[in-house]
Amino acid sequence: MTRVPVHAHEDxxxxxxxxxxxxxxxxxxxxxxxxxxxxxxxxxxxxxxxGCPFLALTGFYCPGCGMTRLVHALAHWDxxxxxxxxxxxxxxxxxxxxxYVRWTVLGVRGMPMRSVLFRPVVAYSFAGVVAVYWVLRxxxxxxxxxx
Numbered sequence: 001m002t003r004v005p006v007h008a009h010e011d012x013x014x015x016x017x018x019x020x021x022x023x024x025x026x027x028x029x030x031x032x033x034x035x036x037x038x039x040x041x042x043x044x045x046x047x048x049x050x051g052c053p054f055l056a057l058t059g060f061y062c063p064g065c066g067m068t069r070l071v072h073a074l075a076h077w078d079x080x081x082x083x084x085x086x087x088x089x090x091x092x093x094x095x096x097x098x099x100y101v102r103w104t105v106l107g108v109r110g111m112p113m114r115s116v117l118f119r120p121v122v123a124y125s126f127a128g129v130v131a132v133y134w135v136l137r138x139x140x141x142x143x144x145x146x147x
Contacts, residue, residue, distance in 0.1 A: 017108055024104045039075035043068040060138045063088065063130050066147030085147045088133045 043049050054062040066085035073082035083090045095117075103113050116122060137145035 020107045020110060021104065024100070024107055027100070035071055035075055038068055038071045043072050061134075061146055063134045063137075065137075069147065084144075087145060088130070 041048050049068055052062055052065050054060065055065055064086070067089050070082045070085040070089060073079075073085060099115065099117065102115065106113055133145065136142040
């Protein structure tokens with residue numbers, strides 16, 4: 001039995017549902033594995049995880065600072081602490097969840113992922129929000145945004 005090579009021009013709808021969902025399964029598996037690791041190995045203990053290279057080089061928080069501890073807090077149902085560690089990422093979690101579910105549903109149907117969130121104006125606006133957040137969380141009057 002010979003295998004037919006998968007070509008870039010192959011219609012995604014011609015593949016079986018399990019084959020279409022391989023990328024979604026890989027992303028879900030990585031997210032679950034990472035969450036389990038962080039849930040059982042506390043990032044608040046020194047030396048278990050590498051620190052933020054941007055923070056180490058500059059002394060300033062990057063937009064991602066606090067995300068590992070946020071995941072640990074959420075894994076232990078400490079929602080208040082999670083929000084305090086990285087408010088932007090905390091607010092984006094439902095958006096990421098929605099995008100993942102939509103990607104999976106479209107994958108089952110054999111349709112490509114298209115969203116208004118991928119339009120240039122939205123992407124540039126998001127980049128602007130991240131840049132403003134990055135600056136603000138390092139200013140003295142916005143310490144609530146710091147991890």
